[in-house]
Amino acid sequence: MDRPFIFINSAMSADGKLSTKERKQVKISGKLDFERMDELRAQADAIMVGIGTVLADDPSLTVKSPERKAARKASGKSENPVRVVVDSAARTPPDADIFKKGEGLRIIAVSNSAQAEKIKILEEKALVIKTGTDKVNLSELAAKLKEMGINTLMVEGGATLNWGMISAGLVDEIYTFVGNLIIGGKTAPTFTDGEGFTEAEIMGLELISAEKIEEGVLLKWKVKGKRN
Numbered sequence: 001m002d003r004p005f006i007f008i009n010s011a012m013s014a015d016g017k018l019s020t021k022e023r024k025q026v027k028i029s030g031k032l033d034f035e036r037m038d039e040l041r042a043q044a045d046a047i048m049v050g051i052g053t054v055l056a057d058d059p060s061l062t063v064k065s066p067e068r069k070a071a072r073k074a075s076g077k078s079e080n081p082v083r084v085v086v087d088s089a090a091r092t093p094p095d096a097d098i099f100k101k102g103e104g105l106r107i108i109a110v111s112n113s114a115q116a117e118k119i120k121i122l123e124e125k126a127l128v129i130k131t132g133t134d135k136v137n138l139s140e141l142a143a144k145l146k147e148m149g150i151n152t153l154m155v156e157g158g159a160t161l162n163w164g165m166i167s168a169g170l171v172d173e174i175y176t177f178v179g180n181l182i183i184g185g186k187t188a189p190t191f192t193d194g195e196g197f198t199e200a201e202i203m204g205l206e207l208i209s210a211e212k213i214e215e216g217v218l219l220k221w222k223v224k225g226k227r228n
């Protein structure tokens, strides 16, 4: 394959929301699900998020467990996977937590329309990859990551990036933890936003497993491609 194995891991409410209508982060996962997420991070070569998530949540995207970090080190890897932000207009704040916390390579993927001055500032902190005219070309980006030796890519949202990756046919598996809460709100981000499929384009999934974790359910899906 000329791209990594790509999976999305997300936590959503029982009504399919990733956060509130104000884009405020909500604790959906319990302790066990956060541990599962940390293990996925520790096993991945890279973690990817959209700029919307960086601006809303300011995540560090680091591996949290000292044991998992040590195990990565012992196998000759950096403590953290490569952290990738999909950021067409180079809006990532230079003081974002992904720069401040943890060791390891950061990549900011921008489009060719991003301002040169903003790119220059980011280049002091990260490797900047340029693809696409106005919007990052996700297929090209995935191919470049593979060329760099990234074989497993974990996508951690948000709603727009999930749509972009799924609609471009770039996702192999999806893991959704469904928590015991309702968030509501027609403008609150859902697992996939974006423009949506027409009926003929709808993506089919195959259920790999369904597992109760604390008070929620972890659903694992394989992406099968168009249903029709």
Ligand SMILES: NC(=O)C1=CN([C@@H]2O[C@H](COP(=O)(O)OP(=O)(O)OC[C@H]3O[C@@H](n4cnc5c(N)ncnc54)[C@H](O)[C@@H]3O)[C@@H](O)[C@H]2O)C=CC1
Residues within 6 Å of the ligand: 009, 010, 011, 012, 017, 018, 019, 020, 023, 024, 025, 026, 028, 049, 050, 051, 052, 053, 054, 056, 057, 086, 087, 088, 089, 135, 136, 137, 138, 156, 157, 158, 159, 160, 161, 162, 163, 164, 165, 189, 193
């Ligand atoms: N519960 C969970 O597991 C998670 C929840 N979230 C929530 O999701 C929300 C953020 O989601 P969004 O606002 O949708 O932002 P997002 O994180 O999906 O980033 C979207 C941005 O990515 C950029 N992008 C560049 N090229 C693109 C392309 N080809 N396709 C798609 N996007 C491209 C665009 O600038 C776009 O605005 C926040 O409220 C955050 O809290 C985020 C991650 C995980």
Ligand SMILES: Nc1nc(O)c(N)c(N[C@@H]2O[C@H](COP(=O)(O)O)[C@@H](O)[C@H]2O)n1
Residues within 6 Å of the ligand: 009, 010, 011, 025, 026, 027, 028, 029, 030, 033, 034, 037, 049, 053, 057, 058, 059, 060, 061, 062, 156
């Ligand atoms: N898996 C999961 N469960 C939840 O309940 C969540 N609220 C999230 N949110 C995302 O996790 C990221 C936090 O990363 P750091 O702890 O800063 O490394 C962030 O992107 C949230 O949107 N995830």
